[in-house]
Structure formats: structure tokens, C-alpha cells
Amino acid sequence: MNEIDPIEQGQPAQPWSVERVGVVGMGLIGGSIALDLSQQGLVVQGLTHREVTAQRARSRGLAQNVSTDPSCLQDCDLVVLAQPLKSLLAPEQNLLQALPLQAVVTDVGSVKVEVLKVWRNLHPRFVASHPMAGTAGAGVNAGVTGLFRGRPWVTTPDSETDPSALEVIRQLAGRLGSHWLTADAARHDQAVALISHLPVIVSAALLRAVGEERDPAVLDLARALASSGFADTSRVGAGNPALGSAMASHNTQAVLRALASYRWSLEQLEEAILEGHWAQLEEELERTNRIRPEFLSN
Amino acid sequence: MNEIDPIEQGQPAQPWSVERVGVVGMGLIGGSIALDLSQQGLVVQGLTHREVTAQRARSRGLAQNVSTDPSCLQDCDLVVLAQPLKSLLAPEQNLLQALPLQAVVTDVGSVKVEVLKVWRNLHPRFVASHPMAGTAGAGVNAGVTGLFRGRPWVTTPDSETDPSALEVIRQLAGRLGSHWLTADAARHDQAVALISHLPVIVSAALLRAVGEERDPAVLDLARALASSGFADTSRVGAGNPALGSAMASHNTQAVLRALASYRWSLEQLEEAILEGHWAQLEEELERTNRIRPEFLSN
Numbered sequence: 001m002n003e004i005d006p007i008e009q010g011q012p013a014q015p016w017s018v019e020r021v022g023v024v025g026m027g028l029i030g031g032s033i034a035l036d037l038s039q040q041g042l043v044v045q046g047l048t049h050r051e052v053t054a055q056r057a058r059s060r061g062l063a064q065n066v067s068t069d070p071s072c073l074q075d076c077d078l079v080v081l082a083q084p085l086k087s088l089l090a091p092e093q094n095l096l097q098a099l100p101l102q103a104v105v106t107d108v109g110s111v112k113v114e115v116l117k118v119w120r121n122l123h124p125r126f127v128a129s130h131p132m133a134g135t136a137g138a139g140v141n142a143g144v145t146g147l148f149r150g151r152p153w154v155t156t157p158d159s160e161t162d163p164s165a166l167e168v169i170r171q172l173a174g175r176l177g178s179h180w181l182t183a184d185a186a187r188h189d190q191a192v193a194l195i196s197h198l199p200v201i202v203s204a205a206l207l208r209a210v211g212e213e214r215d216p217a218v219l220d221l222a223r224a225l226a227s228s229g230f231a232d233t234s235r236v237g238a239g240n241p242a243l244g245s246a247m248a249s250h251n252t253q254a255v256l257r258a259l260a261s262y263r264w265s266l267e268q269l270e271e272a273i274l275e276g277h278w279a280q281l282e283e284e285l286e287r288t289n290r291i292r293p294e295f296l297s298n
Numbered sequence: 299m300n301e302i303d304p305i306e307q308g309q310p311a312q313p314w315s316v317e318r319v320g321v322v323g324m325g326l327i328g329g330s331i332a333l334d335l336s337q338q339g340l341v342v343q344g345l346t347h348r349e350v351t352a353q354r355a356r357s358r359g360l361a362q363n364v365s366t367d368p369s370c371l372q373d374c375d376l377v378v379l380a381q382p383l384k385s386l387l388a389p390e391q392n393l394l395q396a397l398p399l400q401a402v403v404t405d406v407g408s409v410k411v412e413v414l415k416v417w418r419n420l421h422p423r424f425v426a427s428h429p430m431a432g433t434a435g436a437g438v439n440a441g442v443t444g445l446f447r448g449r450p451w452v453t454t455p456d457s458e459t460d461p462s463a464l465e466v467i468r469q470l471a472g473r474l475g476s477h478w479l480t481a482d483a484a485r486h487d488q489a490v491a492l493i494s495h496l497p498v499i500v501s502a503a504l505l506r507a508v509g510e511e512r513d514p515a516v517l518d519l520a521r522a523l524a525s526s527g528f529a530d531t532s533r534v535g536a537g538n539p540a541l542g543s544a545m546a547s548h549n550t551q552a553v554l555r556a557l558a559s560y561r562w563s564l565e566q567l568e569e570a571i572l573e574g575h576w577a578q579l580e581e582e583l584e585r586t587n588r589i590r591p592e593f594l595s596n
Contacts, residue, residue, distance in 0.1 A: 132525060187513065187516045190516045194507070194516070195524040196527060200527075201567050201568070202501075203586075204567060205563040209496070212559055218489050219489075222492045223595065225493055227493075229493075229494060229497050231594055232534065233497040238586050238589070239583075241580045245577075246576075248579060249579075252574070255571060265510065266499070266503040273554060274554060278546070281547075283539075285535075286539045288535050289539055291506075292532050292533075293536075295532070296524070
């Protein structure tokens with residue numbers, strides 16, 4: 001962790017130079033950022049694609065101003081791109097032209113290699129961010145205050161990242177109550193493939209397998225007997241389909257690598273069962289029992 | 299469901315003929331059954347293997363009498379075998395000799411084909427049961443009141459099952475507040491393989507795969523970023539290792555069948571990712587999103 005951390009220890013805190021923040025996209029993440037910053041007295045300028053979303057964002061009080069015209073970003077010191085991954089990776093020309101050159105620009109995408117590949121050359125003060133927070137909600141009605149409190153905020157700076165821009169994002173994360181981390185973009189993408197994208201596929205495959213049961217009496221019985229264990233294991237496999245597909249499509253290599261490792265692990269367990277090596281299976285389950293708590297400290 | 303249901307609709311409720319219940323094993327299930335029945339005024343006779351467990355069961359008030367001598371079961375009208383699967387499937391001779399011939403005998407094992415294979419010929423009034431309830435606890439300190447309330451109680455009678463014995467178990471399930479079901483034993487084992495045993499293996503393989511990560515920076519980052527999605531998907535894979543191994547060893551064919559179906563489902567999803575068929579992947583995730591609620595009615 002903190003492999004690349006240009007913020008030196010003991011350096012005096014720099015003053016927060018941001019007065020006007022643009023937030024592009026008023027969904028769960030954008031809306032929540034806008035809410036928190038508005039409450040802190042910053043001027044927040046929201047930008048949405050459709051007027052109906054802008055109206056809803058205004059009536060929810062997500063930001064002081066919400067517009068559908070990208071030129072509304074012209075006086076912003078900081079712009080947070082909180083769009084879906086697909087839009088973030090194929091930005092519209094009029095958005096690019098509206099981003100002030102001196103502003104710090106960051107995103108909130110859950111993958112970082114592809115985002116950096118696109119944005120590294122699009123804006124000189126771009127910083128790649130992944131605030132890890134969420135609820136079951138989505139869209140303009142989903143934003144809530146305090147969403148980022150105590151949650152990790154990962155940035156993946158590279159050698160071309162402007163250190164003063166990175167410092168602004170570190171302060172932004174601090175203002176939202178997040179736990180600041182920096183990491184290499186490729187390692188970030190591998191880590192989220194393992195703990196976030198792989199579970200979606202693993203869990204979806206469980207639902208798919210159960211749904212493939214061809215004996216209706218077994219299927220009825222399975223429906224009647226499924227309890228909390230099945231509910232928990234299948235939860236993320238029944239999440240937002242577009243999001244699941246986007247994660248896989250924009251983090252393909254890391255997801256395939258994680259899946260290869262998963263398939264190997266599954267085969268080891270299956271082989272122990274096939275061969276009747278019960279002591280070995282029990283040892284494997286003792287090992288997984290020891291591994292899990294390491295991932296629950298958040 | 300209710301494929302084999304000798305209890306005719308509209309038949310007048312038979313009087314509860316049981317006064318004295320023996321419970322073999324004072325763990326989570328046995329202790330909870332004993333507690334509920336004791337509170338209902340029945341005479342409950344507990345049997346444990348070790349004197350220290352008997353003492354603890356007595357001091358917890360799980361049953362009026364707790365002994366380590368199987369002959370304590372001699373006057374029981376009903377005996378519930380609440381031992382671990384391993385002991386249930388290889389019953390000790392002195393326990394068998396102590397079971398009164400006229401008593402109704404049932405078990406609480408999570409697999410039913412192997413149990414019936416062993417017990418069908420050991421006692422003329424044996425009824426195979428699987429009360430589906432649990433907590434994270436185990437052992438003599440785990441038993442609680444009301445554990446079975448609203449939970450399924452599956453019996454798997456076959457053509458040799460004594461209908462009057464089955465009726466006693468139906469009444470027992472009713473007294474414990476359970477939702478009564480009957481099913482074919484093989485179908486029961488396939489259903490629990492799908493919704494209970496398969497999730498353990500699927501979830502354990504996820505933990506095992508993440509634990510295999512060889513880049514320490516990725517592993518540290520994965521630990522820092524894992525959140526509720528990973529926690530939920532990995533929960534049952536980190537459960538009681540001996541129980542997980544016992545489920546697989548006593549339900550091997552059904553678990554292998556479920557695993558084959560799972561592997562196939564996983565391959566379909568992996569292939570969509572490998573080929574970049576994102577619309578197909580999204581359709582698959584829409585399908586799993588629709589399947590899950592069918593399994594959450596409990």
C-alpha cells in the first residue's frame with residue numbers, strides 16, 4: 001500500500017484552495033459527493049445529461065446549481081467526473097472543451113488502468129480516483145450524506161500526475177471522511193478483480209447453476225429450503241447487471257486472471273471430494289476459515 | 299413438494315401420545331429441541347457421550363435428566379438422534395440396544411439418503427428428519443429456545459416408513475413451530491446440495507483463490523478494499539470445516555452433480571468475458587437477478 005505517495009510525512013497541511021466544485025453526474029456517487037460538499041459550504045455545480053435529472057437533483061438539493069450545459073463548469077477549481085464507466089471512457093467533446101485547464105479533475109471509476117489510458121492525455125491535472133463506497137441504490141434519488149465516511153478512497157497516481165492536483169484530491173477525500181490510499185493502477189485493478197468483480201461472477205454462476213436444475217421437484221424443494229447461506233452467497237450475483245458487465249468489460253485481463261485462479265481453487269476442492277480425501281478437504285476449509293478475517297478489517 | 303404425504307387432508311388431529319422424549323446429543327440442534335420440549339412440560343431425557351457435557355447440559359437446564367448411560371432411554375416414547383452425522387451413520391451397539399422398540403425414532407441429519415440406508419433396517423419406527431435451522435454456534439452451549447420456529451422441517455419417508463411414527467414427527471415439528479415438508483430422500487439431498495453444500499464449496503474456492511495471490515502489494519490492497527460484497531460471498535466458505543467436509547463426504551454424488559452444473563455455468567460466464575460478449579454477459583446477469591428472489595421467500 002502507499003507504494004507511490006508523494007505526500008511527505010510531516011509536511012504542513014496545505015490550505016484548501018477549492019471554492020467551486022463541479023460534479024458531472026448526479027447518481028449515487030456524484031450526488032453523495034455533491035451533498036457532503038454543499039453542506040460544507042462549498043459552491044457545488046452539478047452537470048447532468050438530461051433536464052429531468054437536473055430538475056430532480058435541484059429538488060433534492062444535491063447542489064446549489066444543476067445544469068445540462070457543460071459550460072457551467074467554467075469557473076470550477078475541481079471537477080469530479082461521476083459518470084458511468086462507459087461515458088467516462090468515451091468523454092464527449094463538449095465536456096472536454098468545458099473543463100477548465102487549471103482545474104483539478106478526478107473520476108470515481110471502479111477500474112483505473114483504462115481510465116488512466118484515456119484521461120492521462122486529456123487533461124494535465126487529472127488524478128485517477130476510486131472511492132469505495134456504495135449502497136443498493138442508483139440514480140439521482142440514491143445520493144446520501146456521509147457515504148464515504150470511513151471508506152477507502154484509492155488514487156492511482158503515475159509519474160505524470162501533478163503532485164499539487166493529487167494533494168487537492170487527498171484533501172477532498174479527507175473532507176469526505178475517507179481513508180486515503182494510493183496504489184499502482186494495475187495492482188488496484190487486480191485487487192478489485194479479486195475482491196469485487198470475481199465475487200460477482202462466482203455468485204452469478206451459483207444462481208445460474210441452481211436455475212439450470214431440470215427436476216421441478218428438486219427446484220421447488222431448493223426454493224423452499226434456501227436460507228441465509230444461499231442468500232448471502234448469491235447476493236452480489238443478482239446485483240446491477242449493467243454494472244457487472246461493465247466491470248468485466250473494462251477490467252477484462254484482471255478478471256480473467258482472477259477467474260483462472262478461482263477455477264484452479266475450485267478444481268482442487270472438487271478433486272478432494274471426487275477422491276474422497278476428506279481430511280484434505282477439511283484442511284482446505286480450515287485454511288479458508290483462517291483467510292477470511294484478514295479481509296474483514298474494514 | 300409433499301410428493302409423499304400420507305397425512306390426509308381433513309383427517310382429525312391425533313392426540314399427542316408422547317410423554318417422555320429422549321434426545322441423543324446436546325449440541326445446537328439437540329439442546330434446542332430439548333429446551334423447547336422441556337418448556338412445554340414434556341419429560342426430556344438427554345444422553346451425552348461425556349460426563350462433562352452432561353454436567354454442562356444439566357447446569358444449562360436443557361433437559362430434566364441428562365445421563366451418559368444409553369439405558370436412560372428405556373421409557374421414552376420418542377427418541378431424537380441429534381448427534382453429528384458421523385456418529386449417526388455409525389451408531390454404537392449400546393445405543394441401538396437401548397432404543398425401545400415401540401418408540402418413534404428420528405434424526406436431524408442434513409443428508410437423508412445415507413441416513414435412511416443405515417437406519418431403515420435398524421429400527422422399525424425410524425423416520426428421517428431434517429430440521430433446517432441453525433446459528434453460528436455449536437456444542438452444548440449453543441442450544442436456544444425457538445430455534446425451529448418458522449423454519450422448514452423436512453421428513454423423507456419411504457414405502458417402509460410407519461405412518462403412525464411419521465404422524466408423531468409431524469406433531470413434533472408442529473410443537474416446535476416448524477413448517478412441515480415431506481420429500482423424496484434423493485431429491486432432498488440434491489436440493490440441499492444446490493442451496494447449502496454447493497455454496498460452501500463455491501465460497502471456500504473464492505477465499506482460496508484470493509489467498510493464492512502471490513503479489514503482496516495486490517494482496518494488501520485486496521485486504522484493505524474488501525467490503526460487504528466480499529464478506530457476504532465468502533461467509534459460508536469460512537464456516538465449520540468439519541461440518542463442510544462431512545456434508546461433502548455424506549452427500550458426495552449430489553454435491554459432485556451440483557459442482558458439475560456450477561462449473562458449466564461458470565464456464566459460460568467466463569467464455570462471454572473471454573470473447574467480449576458483453577451484451578450476453580449482461581443478459582446472463584439479468585437472468586441471475588431474476589432467479590434469486592425465488593429463493594428468498596423463507
